[in-house]
Amino acid sequence: MRGDINLLKNELSQRAPLGFSGPKSLLPLYLVIGLLVVEGLAFGTLLYYKKSIDRLVNAAELESSQLDLQMRQTETQLKDAISYQGRLNNFKNLLNSHIFWSPLFKELGDFTYKPVSFDTFQADIQKNRIVVTGSAPTYRDIAKVILGLKKSEKFTDIIFQSGGVSKGEETGFGFSLDIGFDPKLLRK
Incomplete structure (x- = not known):
C-alpha cells in the first residue's frame, strides 16, 4: 500500500499548484482577466458617460443662467414700460378731466x-x-x-x-x- 501512496504523491507533485494543469487549468485565470477587462470597459464607459452628462448639465446651467439674466432684463424693461404706460394713462385722464376756462x-x-x-x-x-x-x-x-x-x-x-x-x-x-x-x- 505504500507504493500506492507514493504513486499518488508523484502524481500530485507533477500537477501544478492549486490543481491547474494544461490549457483547462488557465480557464479561471482567463475568466478573471476577462472580468477585469469587462469591468474596466464598463468603468471607462460610465466615466465617459458621466463626463458627457456633466458637460450637458453645465451647458444647461449656463443656458439657464443666461435665460434668467435675459428674463430679469426683460422684467425690468417691462416694469419700466408698465410704469410709463401708467403715467401716460394718468396724463390722459388728467387732460380728459381738465377744464379749459x-x-x-x-x-x-x-x-x-x-x-x-x-x-x-x-x-x-x-x-x-x-x-x-x-x-x-x-x-x-x-x-x-x-x-x-x-x-x-x-x-x-x-x-x-x-x-x-x-x-x-x-x-x-x-x-x-x-x-x-x-x-x-x-x-x-
Missing part, C-alpha cells in the same frame, strides 16, 4: 359790450351755467350786454337775475346774469 372767457369777452365790466364769476360745471355780476353805466348798456351774449351760439338761456344802482364811488348800475353755456367750451 380760456375759451369760455374769450367767448364772454367777444360778445360783451365794452363799457360793461364784470366783477365776479361763478360756475356750475354740472349744470353748465355761469353767474356773472358786474356794472354798467346805464340800463341800456346792461341790455346791450344781454343782446350781445344772445348772439353767441355758445351761450344759451341768458337770465337777468337782478339789477340796481351801484353802491360806492362809481356811478352806474350793478347787475347779475345767469348764463347757460355749451360744455364743449371747456374742452380742448
